[in-house]
Amino acid sequence: MTPGTRLLLTALTRPETVAERSLEELDLLVRVARMASLEARLCHLLRDHGVLDTLPDGPRRHLEAAAMVSDRQQDMARWEVAQIHRALYPRGIPVVVLKGAAYVLAGLPCARGRLFTDVDILVPRGALHDTERALFANGWVNQTQDAYDQSYYRRWMHELPPLTHVMRKSTLDVHHTILPPTARLKPDAGRLLADAVPISGVDDLYVLAPVDMVLHSATHLFHDGELEHGLRDLTDLDDLLRHFGQDPDFWPALVARARQMDLIRPLYYGLRYTQAFLSTPIPGTVVEELSDAGPTTPLRPLMDILFHRGLAPHHWCCDDALSGVARWLLYVRSHYLRMPLHLLIPHLVRKAIRKRLQEDSKRTAPVLPRP
Amino acid sequence: MQAGTDIQTLSRILGTTGAVIEIGPFLVRLRSRLDSVAAAVGLHYEHQLRAPDTPFCDFHVRLDRPGGLRRWWKPQARFYLDETSPFKPLPLNQAFPLFEWGLNWCIAQRGHRFLMVHSAVVERDGRALILPGAPGSGKSTLCAALSLSGWRLLSDEFALVELDTGRITPLPRPVSLKNAAIGIIRDRYPGAVLGPETHDTTKGTVAHLKPSADAVERAGDPAEPAWIVFPEFQAGAADRLEPVSRGQALLQLADSAFNYSVLGGRGFEAGAALVENCQSFRLTYGDLNASLKLLNSLAEPRS
Structure with missing residues (x-):
């Protein structure tokens, strides 16, 4: 583990130590936390531990600015969800809110300081067509112009192409399950919907049951996602485990559900790396029960090498000589897990060529953000 | 390093640790090996340069030429914020305006007090x-x-x-x-x-x-x-x-x-x-x- 990664992890697990950091160390800590999208979260953590106000103005102001942005994003996420609900409720479509917005609506500890860019929802597969039409009627449009991308999402993915609201420019991902149908693991979305927990006071609006929320978080991180926000997602998982894990019945239910849903491997990784990075308290019996769920010897140390780098903040000071290769291998792995090779290879070749052609057209010239 | 620093010294500092510029409530650490940037910083910011070992800076900016073919063919300047590159590169002669525009963007993103x-x-x-x-x-x-x-x-x-x-x-x-x-x-x-x-x-x-x-x-x-x-x-x-x-x-x-x-x-x-x-x-x-x-x-x- 590089000193930059350690600096951030120590701040997250033992916030009180931040009070003793030199100004040079705080300079680096703020930058690493920013790159990991954990700046606002660190701000809340330091405030809770009475450390924030002891910090010099420079670093403190950056953390506070990030917390303000995150507070506002959460207000906006609540508003977005209310609008989505207003569009879908009259059609009788139940909505399960996922990830960041779900943590905010359920009032979970990991919502504090969580930065996010889009809202994710899950609807029954049979209601997908109706959902898209109802959302369209309310201003959410599909901005994927490219015919290949359209068919790629619709044929192979577990979600619609991302929708953007015409007025607010907010992004919405509509899922019908939590992994692509082509993925190696086959969780049953019907069970997720059946056990979803209603958000109090609102009809037909839900979040996933605690065990499913944890499994989704672990699956997204270790079986599907790109790891750009890896450490942020790992701290979500750590928070969920600490919060739900206070109930002793949670742990056996979690393991049983993981087996039932074919998600035991992502759970294994999730517990292994939250413990390694964030010292998450996990009962010994659970670790023991999962001992056969991980990869066997040649693969296990290799995955450790990869994930220890892939999950570190993507900041130059957290990188070592292997980081680039590790990230690339994890990227390849995530695609390999998503699709069988005969689908994957043509897809990646197409993506690579297009990426070359579009390299810089995605970026904009430095104009001030429109007020 | 304070006012009166000659341009060679400034170029060397910009090319190594970076020069620290105090701009009102913000401290910017700027690294660059571009002569045009050194000249412009020496002209416009000569009285705002602070010690290069200033421990905390608000923005860590680097302005340099991207690698690859562009080194020789229609050379460009790129704005790096903490080694990430949020904008399109611009023609090399626009390096200093690029710094000023990029800095506007940095301030607008962070100055929420x-x-x-x-x-x-x-x-x-x-x-x-x-x-x-x-x-x-x-x-x-x-x-x-x-x-x-x-x-x-x-x-x-x-x-x-x-x-x-x-x-x-x-x-x-x-x-x-x-x-x-x-x-x-x-x-x-x-x-x-x-x-x-x-x-x-x-x-x-x-x-x-x-x-x-x-x-x-x-x-x-x-x-x-x-x-x-x-x-x-x-x-x-x-x-x-x-x-x-x-x-x-x-x-x-x-x-x-x-x-x-x-x-x-x-x-x-x-x-x-x-x-x-x-x-x-x-x-x-x-x-x-x-x-x-x-x-x-x-x-x-x-x-």
Whole structure:
């Protein structure tokens, strides 16, 4: 583990130590936390531990600015969800809110300081067509112009192409399950919907049951996602485990559900790396029960090498000589897990060529953000 | 390293640890191996350079040529913020304007202890004149002319309104002049120090006016806002100053603030206090002499 990664992890697990950091160390800590999208979260953590106000103005102001942005994003996420609900409720479509917005609506500890860019929802597969039409009627449009991308999402993915609201420019991902149908693991979305927990006071609006929320978080991180926000997602998982894990019945239910849903491997990784990075308290019996769920010897140390780098903040000071290769291998792995090779290879070749052609057209010239 | 550093020393520092530049409430660590950047920093920021071993900086910026073919073919400059590259590269000769534009973006992303209004600000006798305006409104020309004729430059791009006190924090930086304004200012104020002209940018030709030594020295002195004037350039129009209601002024301020929505209720309160404490006007601006006269009359003691 590089000193930059350690600096951030120590701040997250033992916030009180931040009070003793030199100004040079705080300079680096703020930058690493920013790159990991954990700046606002660190701000809340330091405030809770009475450390924030002891910090010099420079670093403190950056953390506070990030917390303000995150507070506002959460207000906006609540508003977005209310609008989505207003569009879908009259059609009788139940909505399960996922990830960041779900943590905010359920009032979970990991919502504090969580930065996010889009809202994710899950609807029954049979209601997908109706959902898209109802959302369209309310201003959410599909901005994927490219015919290949359209068919790629619709044929192979577990979600619609991302929708953007015409007025607010907010992004919405509509899922019908939590992994692509082509993925190696086959969780049953019907069970997720059946056990979803209603958000109090609102009809037909839900979040996933605690065990499913944890499994989704672990699956997204270790079986599907790109790891750009890896450490942020790992701290979500750590928070969920600490919060739900206070109930002793949670742990056996979690393991049983993981087996039932074919998600035991992502759970294994999730517990292994939250413990390694964030010292998450996990009962010994659970670790023991999962001992056969991980990869066997040649693969296990290799995955450790990869994930220890892939999950570190993507900041130059957290990188070592292997980081680039590790990230690339994890990227390849995530695609390999998503699709069988005969689908994957043509897809990646197409993506690579297009990426070359579009390299810089995605970026904009430095104009001030429109007020 | 302080004022008077020669250009070789500055180039060496820019190419190694980076030079630390104090710009009002922000510290920027800038690294670059580009000669044009060293020359521009030496010219515009010579009195704002701080010790290279300053432990904390707000922004870590690097301006360099991207690698690959572009090293030889139509060379470019790229803006790196903490080694990430948020913008398109620009032609190499636009490196310094790219730094200035990129820095605007950095400040707008992070300066949430202020209500940040897209605006030029000048001060006289402790009272600030705020000139909010979109590009093309003429705010930079007015700001440059005022700052060269008895007003202190607080900022060309941002009115930084302190949330607790309502005062305006100075952000002394070079004033970015575009196209015809460059010649107008050069002719009118022979003592004005302007950097080289950069042609063919997205905004046309750009040249930067160096802030006065006084504006830089007094970067720590905030000013009480007194007037808000919304300039509107209309070629050939008769210059006039018309009062604007407080409600209208607040709506326009909110519209030109970078972080009004981030601040939520506090942004509204800061904006409301600002229009409460200021007289607000709309300036139809056709002739620089006439408009300067109108603006100067605001600050004349009433008889």
